[in-house]
Amino acid sequence: MPRVGGAAGWCVFSVLPPPHSVQEGEDEWGRAMGSEPASGVGTRRRRERSPEEGLPAVHSRQWAMARRALMTVLLFSLILGGSLLLWGYVFKGCGPAHCEMPVCRDLLSLYLASGNTSVAPCTDFFSFACGNTNRTTSSFQALAKENKRRLQRILEAPGSWRLDSGEEKAFQFYSSCMDTGAIEGAGAGPLRQVIEELGGWPVSGDWTPLDFNRTLSLLMSQYGHFPFFRAYLRPLPTPPYTPVIQIDQPEFDVPLKQKQEMNYAQILREYLTYLNRLGTLLGGDPNKVGEHASFSISINSQLYQFLRPPEQQAQGKLFQMVTIDQLQEMAPAIDWLSCLQATFAPMSLSPSHPVAVHDLEYLKNMSQLVEKQLSKHRDFLQSHMILGLVGTLSPALDSKFQEARRLLSQKLGELTGRPPTVLHEELISDIPRVLSAAPWASWCRSQHIRGGSCTKRALLTKPAHPRWMTCVEKTAAFFKPTLAALFVREAFGPSTRSAAMELFTAIKDALIARFQMLPWMDEETRAKVQDKVTQLQVKMGAPEWALKPDPARQEYNDIQLGPSFLQSFLSCVRSRRARVIRSFLQPFPNHRWQVLPWGVNAYYSIPDHVVVFPAGLLQPPFFHPGYPRAVNFGAAGSVMAHELLHIFYQLLFPGGCPACDTHALQGALVCLERHYAAFPLPNGTFFNGSRTFLEDAADTGGLAIALQAYSKRLLWYRGETTLPSLNLSPWQLFFRSYAQVMCRDPSTQDPQDTHSPPTLRIHGPLSNSPAFARHFHCPHGTLMNPSSRCQLW
Template identity: 55%
Template sequence: METVWTQQGSREEWSSRKTLLGWGLMGILLLGLTLVFSVLLFYTFHSCGPRMQDTESFSLLLIPPSDGLGEGVSILYIFSSSHPIPTGPCESPRCLELVASYLTSGNASALPCTDFFNFVCGNLTSGWTKESKNILQVLKEKNQNRLRRMLEASVPWPPDSAQGKTVRFYKACMDTDAIDASGTEPFTQVIEELGGWSISGNWTLPDFNHTLKILMSQYGSFPFFKAYLKPQPSFPHIPVIQIDQPEFQIPFRPDQKNYTEILRAYLSYLQQLGTLLGGDQNVVLEHASVSISITSKLFLAAKPLDQRKREGKLFQETTIAQLQEVAPSVDWLSCLRATFSPVTLSSSQSIIVHDLEYIRGMSQVIGQTPTDRYRDYLQSHMILGLVSKLIPALDSHFQNAQRNLSQKLQEQTGQSPITISFPRWKKCIEETGTFFEPTLGAMFVQETFDQRSQDTATQFFSEIQNALSKHLKKLPWMDEKSRREVQAKLSQLKGEIGAPKELLKSNPAKQDYQDINFGPSFLQTFLSCSQSLRERTMRSVLETPHSHSWKVPPWEVKAYYSISDNVVVFPAGLLQPPIFCPDYPSAVNFGAAGSMMAHELMHIFNQYLVPGGCPACDISTLHGELLCLQQHYESFSLPAGSTFNSSHTLLKNAADIGAVVIAMQAYRNWQQTHKGETILPSLGLGPYQLFYQSYAQSMCGSPNLQDSQDLHSPPVLRVHGLLSTIPTFAKVFSCPHGTPMNPGSHCQLW
């Protein structure tokens, strides 16, 4: 019976090799099994046996006869000294689950040297739809379900403990009957505290800055700009107040496709919010229209982040007094004092502004019509913004309104900026994670990422780091000074794995949530949690010496490299099966998790690969290899409906290729100190073949799911474009010269 490996060559070629092997066996027997000889390629006769090949020296291993080979015939595996020798199959439950996954997803009829992506992911991708998910999305959902089971488990936590309050909040969020029974009364009380609004009829003309100050300090709502305390980017990283653009709910661009329909949808949404709060439809329509006009003007005053970076205006240092002159419509000192109490502030206090021109334009929008009627509109604009912010804590009528808006926007734009369409339990997990992240993160790590996992992942990362450090010497285009700079970054690099160190060391039961009050309504509880989080965050920034703060919770599946802190983060949520497991053969872990680790490290090279980033480098060689890489990826055809810009994804493509090269080298180094390697049963894959299988499996996904903002190439190119330019892949799969996965030449950036 032919295997997928024997299909790769012709029957005549296979027959000749079988004959050659037979003469070799006869010769060995006649010489008393003492003659060592050289051959180029070898196939096993067993349908589940791995095919090995060799280019250096050989050792012999006799395997007892097995079914299908004929009586009295032994299998002779020929191992290169550069290949790990399998010590046996891994038959742990985790390994058997992975084997089942590989067999289910793979397409055995596809030829690895012709279409490796189809060979690994074929049965998955054949059924992809718009609702389908890639491997990481599937893993993210598994992690969310784990969190759900933990929060819904019948564990008798003490009610005042950190875990008890975490679970209590989640259950209060899930109690939609109680939330609906409260109706609009809880939010009506909030409106009264803000001075009321004319939409409901009961109000007195409020002071704009008084309302803004309450919104910022008590509700964490920033309708016109964001203000937060964060360490300054440069040494000595002193905490400083920073002012930035607000988070616009809807990107209002007149040149946007279906712009008019988008405005109509948002206007209908705001009108529905106002009427739910007791407003007259006609009055609400008038105020909602002006609110949209205000948001549109603010959005047009804002500069894109890339433009601010290019113009060097991302971090503009000024004082509160100077800011008051630039934007006089806001009482800056009063608002900032209330927001950042107990920090002592004066007019001479230095602050950082991220878009000074936007702040100037924003002030003009606020003060453009200094009449009571316009102040009335501003009040409604701020309250409508607060309603949208607090919808997760309001009754189902408000949530349905936002869900309908989300669906309409998705129809008009293809994607929705509002994530309200998923089940209630997911939204409640999201809110619980926001307010109780230290406790929920510790609970997740304790259940899913034990000390063995932590130690194994840390060892693997160390191997990746060392392999990259050694590989630096092999980059012919890099000058010595740049090489030393990268070496210094690597030696000083901090790898944080699993969860933040303080979370791993701390007892989740000792988290301080004493200031959180569970009110008679979920909205009151929600607001108390929001206030507690703001105060904890500010205390942390003021009291803790500068250190890297994680941008993702421990249960997330996103790794990242922080350039400013020179820290790479791999959360426990990512280092889960099928990406990583201590029980897996090392080839699997290095192929998937190891490549992801190396990918983040490769971003250290980004500044040297961009035009003008490495003037002392061998520019001709560097540009030649980058051009080779770009043209190589462009040579592959993509499925209908998928798009990709090779120049847009060039840095990510370079990082992908370098990552797999480094991960493979790290795996080789690992084998030198950890003799022997298990394999996965029933797959017929040798360790190096399993390495590439594992990498490709982590890339399985539909190109039609590609986000237009994603800087990575589509999944099929992250497999074909990458592996076809790595000679080692063609070697371990014996891909004939000229096949798609073994083209005539290879780019040699790394």
Template identity: 65%
Template sequence: MHPPLSEPASLSLLLTWFRRVEARVGRTTGTDPARGMGALWSQERPPEEGQPTERSRWQAMARQLLTTVLFLSVLLGSCVLFIYIFWSCRPRTCDTPVCRRLLDHYLKSGNISVAPCTDFFSFACGKAKGTLAEEIKRQLQRILESSGSWHPGSEEEKAFQFYSSCMDTDAIEAEGAGPLRHIIEELGGWQISGNWTSLDFNRTLRLLMSQYGHFPFFRAYLSPHPSPPHQLVIQIDQPKFDIPLGQELEQKNYAQILREYLTYLNCLGKLLGGNPSKVQEHAYLSISITSQLSRFLRPPGQQRTQGKLFQMVTIDQLQEMAPAIDWLSCLQATFTPMSLSPSQLVVVHDLDYLQNMSKVLEKQLLEHRDFLQSHMIFGLVEALSPALDSKFQEARRLLNQKVRELTEQPPMPTRPRWMECVEETDAAFKPTLAAVFVRETFSPSTQSAAMELFTAIKDALITHLRRLPWIDEETQKKAQDKVTQVQVTMGAPEWALKPALARQEYNDTHLRPSYLQSFLSSVRSRQARIIQSSFQPSPHHRWKVSPWEVSAHYSSSDHMVAFPAGLLLPPFFHPGYPRAVNFGAAGSIMVHELLRIFSQLLLPGCCQACDNRAVLQCLENHYAAFPLPHGISFNGSRTFQENVADMGSLAIALQVMCREPSTQDSQDTHSPPSLRVHGPLSNTPAFARYFSCPRGTLLNPSRRCQLW
């Protein structure tokens, strides 16, 4: 059997055949073959016009044969091309192991008893158990519990030992409250337990902030400045109270919530050996202080509207406006080795709160200095409870359970110990754990395939922007330029791919026999790393996204999108998946994140030349018409931009929505999961055609909103 001919070989044979024909013509007629070849292609007729000769008959035969061969060649080539296109473009069954696992995942997650045209969310996700985030934490658990051999004293060894110490509940139970009592003694003791030394208020506050990472009255941290060049700057913000008493005075169960919180503080005091009557008195006044401070808290949106969210002041000015705090000494102790001065500029997020806080503290210092000390100790014990024995953690669990019942929220699921320890190890050894995770789960070939997908998505979006009728040409060009110039981190950032960056960062992390002491050492080490990064010209810690996260991110200050490895693992993405799966899951998430780049165009008044008012109103009405699962509420105006991005990306990967419905946070900028699926699908005619949805059903409405 002859091997198949290549295109050049076929052409060579055809020319050889022509030469043979010409040779025969030459021999028969006595003409030169070269002249015969010229005559073969000539349009001139010989002088003997009407009389066929032997030469003319050979020419006619050659011409007919050539025409036939060329026709058959074209026909054969067309057939081959048609067959290639048909077989390469038609949907093909994927029967590889990775596809079979994906199909098994879909079958276990879906509920085919539900009609897809009325509730596709339940149809696709109705039987899903757990989330991708939980599965990734199990991967981290397997990594941390594996028997690896690490270099003595290395950052990997410290991370694995830290996790083991966290999991050693027998040792933690045996220590009891002893390590915590030792910390309280270093802070001057506690009046409720009898041995108490009255210390300077600001000295205690300095110790809490610098040594224990605890901020009882406000938060101070390093974060990028909101304006270019986005250098790290000290920022002063509102505190985060576990129970923001004072904001919920309207609640019918407010008094009962106070009683439950009082019970919790009493329990903490007794666990530390406090006198019951003194504990009761100090707990009550601690709640009173929290309640007073909570009344001055304002949501960030309100601060932004009033132009007060980012106020630049010097430390000296801050001292004049909120004199109860010794700002320079407290901030210097917290952010050592930074050199601060009274003229140092800091960002303040709520100056009104700080001024009112100062007045409350000044009054307490005059009337109840010992109670103010107790309030700070109560807060520290609450903050350290994750590193304490089960009695402290059980007290916290009971408080959370009672408060959720009183606020009509579903109970929190019980979290296994290993999950808490994975999270604590992540917080303490993020760069090291990130490098190990990437090595174990995210190959270079996966990163390359994901980059190819992103490039295709970005190019398609740039093309699609030209077709939007509601954006004028100039705005289209600006939007296209922004998409073109965006930077991307795919799978893992540089600091996770280069473990050497982490090796110098854990020299000051010292693991102790007590898990609480190891926990505190990691807190100090983490703070020191953040401060050290501020001295770098382009700090690699400025914007850190863990590789195992399952949420994409867009940073407007860096003009960068990040797609962590957690989003580029099954069932979202795999190089061996069919294209439809990768484009529909990871691809739609990429589109969603890219649309954030010019989300400001969609806000009223931000784009004067954009004729989108009618379609945006249509979209708002469209989402408002969807029924919500029982017990879930959401703020439609707050979720509007996310709804727009969901529409643009069709549907954010359905499997990320596969989780049990939970009470929607009123501050959440995303719609409830079912709406994030139903909203985009109901605006997609192809979905209705594929599932044969009758006109007028939930996912085939009579009217659609064509924004993208």
């Protein structure tokens, strides 16, 4: 009996005619084929003589033939009628069931809130899906915030977990961070204690000068502050990617190069105001504070002048390998061995130990400046280091220091036209500390990280945080193993991971199948592409250390909490640095994750041939095992396909596929460029097709591959569901879910973003899909049903 998906998974019914008619039809069919019923009712009924039984034989034969013909017509009519009833019952009666799970109701609320159904989907699908909400953040940013909310709920409910001693410290740290009353009550006292340990501050009049290099060593190793240069341990961005100490320029609070800023004088005034505020908060005499603050600005300005211009950074070497002994000769003001040994203990360093230097000329000039100031203004140099330390520690201080920092950031944003930034953001610890354009861009290219802009500015640009989010981020930075394990346990259990892997497998299979249909790809390239997909590693959800946490790694025996939050903060800074160093001293894994488990950025790493989808990305509203398949394939599935296509981006470059049909490939490339260029853009929206082309190709191909995978899934599995009250078929829901991922206010587009504006990320791929126009019944020639389409992927 035919079956279709229904509310309970299956609808079972019968369209057979009544038993009497069936048996008569079977008897007549049997006699026509020269056979007789074996026994039973049919045999007995044939022996009962009818009124027509006494007619001549010829009439009996004629009657039998007429009867057979009549029965054939009746049977055909019954089958046709039953088929019509079947069609109506399946597609009108059963149809897709409504998903009534709480996660589906939440998703429905999101779709109803963000969409604008008064707009015709065939003329403006972006407004149809995203036009009812002022989206100052993207869907990815909204998901990232929700993941932090989940971490907040975990940290604020310690009674819901069985905690060991290490996990308990994480909860205690978060609680102390949220205890703003205690932090405000302590005021600047804990910070003054730190300054005394460094020899005091000349402005306060209580100063016991320490050896300059001893002070510098303490600042670097105990407080994470690098006033003249930055040193960090990271893998080299080129093969063999071995960990090495890298030395680079310091982070500057403000740009202090006059030629680059129109409001240079005003920037200096705002920075001077900020430094004066810090000095007075520490109890310094205003006149003395102003003098020392001006000197600090002068030092920073001179250091800034030593930096290579960006164009020279791009043309120069990524780094230069030298030994510590050689570096000591070229920049003698710094006791390099002593400072680096203290910072990177328990590493064992010697004068012959190699280090990677990103700007040797800067270090030479910096050394000369330090030697000059040590001979003339040693007290001012101490003040410069102390003022910088206060800025570094401001996230752990009371609200007066944090407010001073926030005001500076706001003023600089207004004067430079850039968004406010978190200055000296010490909590971003799992990314390379490479500030110059060339090294940072090269590292991004080497890792080929996708799913977000791989730029220093993007990582440090943040709006003002509520207190809970600040404390979640600090706790996550210091107790990453603990929070990773708790987040995975809460948000990415075995069933969710299994469903995500099943989705990825369907997407990967569809990718391979789609490559078989590309008209521009030759058979040899197809075979190579298939081999590359087969050899690809996928990391889903979280690293192994989060999926199977080792309790020994979460003891945090070196962390001492209290008596003040600042002291707890500093203890955590030192503990984290030691853990990072120890991890680099261990055998280097095949792939070191570049995102946290609660992160939302998927990426593909070229060196490791690994694609990574963190657990934070595979969450509502992008993915849930209880969602309709249309949602999972349209949202998370299209993201997966997008990332997989980046593996083959080189095929699209000139000469990248020498055996392919270059004429057909070039035609497809030009077609896609023209397709995107034809769309109107909202006012204030930037679009540069040459810069966004790779992402545009991945968006368009990703949608097509996800759609192909979803179509195959519907053939093999029944029981599809949809969202109630949305009036969308499963196919329409697939496209709606794809668009939801791209929802964002177009006016927030960064001109340097490698992705197209959100309107194009929706209209470009969807209008290139004939299935979209068919399922939304778009008239030919409308925006979403153009006269021609492109097939690149």
